[in-house]
Amino acid sequence: MVAAPAPDHAIARGRAGAGLLAHIAVSKYDDHLPLYRQAEIFARDGVSLETSTLSGWVGATAAALQPLVDALAVDVLASDTLHVDDTPVPVLAPGTGKTKTGRLWTYVRDQRPFAGSRPPAALFFYSADRKGEHPQAHLKDFRGVIHADGYAGFNELFIGGRIVEAGCWAHVRRKFFDVHAATGSPIAKEALDRIGQLYAVEKIINGLPPERRRQRRQLQSKPIAEALAAWADSTVRQLSRKSELAQAFRYMRARWTALVRCFDDGRLALDNNPAERALRCVAIGRKNYLFAGSDAGGRRAAAIYSLIESAKLNGLNPQHYLADVLARIADHPARRIAELLPWNWQPLDATRAAA
Secondary structure (H helix, E strand, O other), rough: OOOOOOOOOOOOOOOOOOHHHHHHHHHHHHOOOOOHHHHHHHHHHHOOOOOHHHHHHHHHHHHHHHHHHHHHHHHHOOOOOEEEEEEEEEEEEOOEEEEEEEEEEEEEEHHOOOOOOOOOOEEEEEEEEOHHHHHHHHHOOOOEEEOOOOOHHHHHOOOOOOEEEEEEHHHHHHEEEEEHHHHHOOOHHHHHHHHHHHHHHHHHHOOOOOHHHHHHHHHHHHHHHHHHHHHHHHOOOOOOOOOOHHHHHHHHHHHHHHHHHHOOOOOOOOOHHHHHHHHHHHHHHHHHHHEEEEEHHHHHHHHHHHHHHHHHHHHOOHHHHHHHHHHHOOOHHHHHHHHHHOOOOOHHHHHHHHH
């Protein structure tokens, strides 16, 4: 008798199938269900799974998906414009009974506002602290423009001109919004209205090619920004230097060169909101699972967040996507790993039908 070789398991010597592994990963990182809650849910259905078992499966899942995450990183970092941001994540410090503060960094490509040809994607990295050396390592081969929030750790990136900074008008707007919400200041309200005029132009040009966006901004947005700068310079002299309103004006003017760069380049966005949206999943998740168990857990989270958020940006159901990929990745040729990236992915059944 001759038997066909058994298919490889999603994780080596693992009893869990690809569908179950995808369900656990998406429940934890997209639906924000900590593993102990998932264990309770399984127990209600008569399935006994220890939290330690689930944790081991999550680690093995991240390891199995790592070649795909590496391919995603190469593709994203080959872009010429990126949205960059980071957020804190509590991490258990072994032997202390306390947590330390790690960071999750995201690098988002979103060319949809200027009808670019490359698909949207979100790449995450974990680090144990917020030192500037981490984005410098992540972007060591990157050339182009990054949208950032003014974090001083990025400053080394801009030396030499290999990487150029584009500022974030949403951060500027937030400063004035906070003042207006707290005090009802008419000056802050006027600043908000002037910035709102810039966003009104963006609504009109969203989805247009870069050159048409640049032309419209030169015609409409640039004069609005120039008038805002002149008004700000005359107004701030009448304010107390210690006031929060004066600080909001100084914040804006200190970043002015980076803020107006988008008016001369139609590929650039007015703000860094794509990166902030990508980090929303982390902000919600840490309220539920409270902390990562280790630095290794932070790296696993970054890997799985990368695939889940990239799948969602491309209109995919992340659980269906991960289940299919986990069922195939062990047998998939390494040289063709890019076929499994979210924007190239075809479900296994569709692939078989085509063959």
